[in-house]
Amino acid sequence: MLSALALVAGQATGLGELRLIGLAGMVALVIAVPFAVLPTRVDARLSVQPRHTTAGGRGLARLEVTNLLPAPLLHPTVRIPVEHRQTYLRLPLLRRGRPAAEEVDVPTERRGVVDIGPVWGTRADPLGLLRREQRWADPVEFYVRPRIVGLQPLPPGGLHDLEGVPSDQTSMTDLAFHALREYVPGDDLRHVHWRSSARAGELLVRQYHDTRRSHACVVVDDARDAYLDAEDFELALQAAASLIVRAGIDDYETALVCGVQQAFGDPGTLLDACCRAHLGGLGLLGAARQAMTLAPDTSLLVLITGRKGGVRADETLMRAAREFPAGVRTIAISVDRPDGELRVGIGELGGFTLTALDDLPAMLNGLARFGR
Incomplete structure (x- = not known):
């Protein structure tokens, strides 16, 4: 547009400089057109290996691109959304059939599921006059699991089983x-x-x-009013993840219920469900009812909630425990601030308050020592 205006103005005023500028701009535009409109055929693959890490660990996504056309691609630019930020990569010269690979850092500061991609490839001329974006690769998910702590073997459940x-x-x-x-x-x-x-x-x-029977069920309260803040909810999920890993080592069949996240199977599946968990509205009592449906053979039940509700939280824990048969062994954990009240035993249940993840092994050992 500016080149055309310069040509018109140069013609009208007789200034050769304006005509020269307009002509140069038109030539540059003609040269830029093939860079933007020529077809692009690439084989692009976005992957994460492994697909998960623990909060605070290393996270990398790998992009591999192979040019499938005879003509080389001159240092194409790719755009990769990672969560809520955009990552731009300048690829090397892509000759036909020669793959090029680049890595992208993935944030792992907090538990969750990180969405990576899709990958958008940009065709542009050297001067950046014309640009065209194409989708090169589909998005992938990267799981950032809660931090865990090692635990001693869990206690047995409360009912008979031939392989218990x-x-x-x-x-x-x-x-x-x-x-x-x-x-x-x-x-x-x-x-x-x-x-x-x-x-x-x-x-x-x-x-x-x-x-x-070696059937463990971990139920985490997802009600917003059960926790002082999101950090307490994260501690609850860290405790749940630690118990899930220990249950897997002990060959328990294990289930997890936290709001809409309900999973039964191997520890990896349950830890991925922990990554997707978020504060919602089902609450502990509703989750316990869902857990009874999901895992009716439960023999070891772990209930985890916050201490924001005070006495009401204890009542909710006991009501949730009553959703299961009387023979089920129950451990109740309430998450509290470091300056809160520490205790072993919650109502009629064996339980304790938890202020830090590193305290979980000692609290569980103390619970076993007192026979709760």
């Missing part, structure tokens, strides 16, 4: 052999250990360890 975790209670009707004892009237003769009885000169019967 042995408990510290004895039984006459289970599979984990414990010891021999003297026969008393009423014992099932099928449990008599005849060889030992012959050596001892009296009847001895087998006694077994009771076993427990």
Whole structure:
């Protein structure tokens, strides 16, 4: 447009300089047209390996681009949205069939799911007069999981199961052999250990360890009014993630419910659900009801909420626990500020207040020590 105006003005005024400027601009525009309109064929792939990290860890996305046309691409520019910011990369000269790769840093300061992409390739002339954007690659997701802390083995659950975790209670009707004892009237003769009885000169019967179903369910309160701020909710999810990882090590079948995020399966699936969790409106009681539907065979239940509600929070914890059968072992955790009240035991439940993630192992060990 300016070139045309310069030509017209130069022609009208007779100034050769204006005509020269207009002519130069028109020539530059003609040269720029092929750079912008010529077709572009590339094979572009955006990936993240691995697909997840822990909050505060390293996050990298990798872009690989291969030119599929005979003519080289002269240092194309690509635009990659990463969360709410735009990342621009200047690629090297792309010759046909020779892939080029670039890496992009991904923010991992906070837990969540980071959206990366799509990748937009820009065709432009050397002077930047004409530009054209094309979508080169689809977006990908990068999971930033909550920070976790190592825990001791979890306690067994409260109901029988043929492939459960042995408990510290004895039984006459289970599979984990414990010891021999003297026969008393009423014992099932099928449990008599005849060889030992012959050596001892009296009847001895087998006694077994009771076993427990290894089904753990972690329920996290997602109600906004349960926490003082978002940091308390993050601590609740960090505690949940730590328990999920420990449950996986202990071969528990594990479920997680936090608002609309409801998952059952391996620890990786549940940790990815933790990444998507956010404050909503289902609340602890509603989540417990959903958890009972999702994991009806639960034997170890963990309820996590905030302490903002005070006494009301304790009542909510107990009501949520009553959604499950009486034999289910329950651990209640309320998240509080460091200057809050520390205690072991929440109402009738075995539980404690948690002020920092690093305190979780000691608090769980203390809960086991006091037999709650």
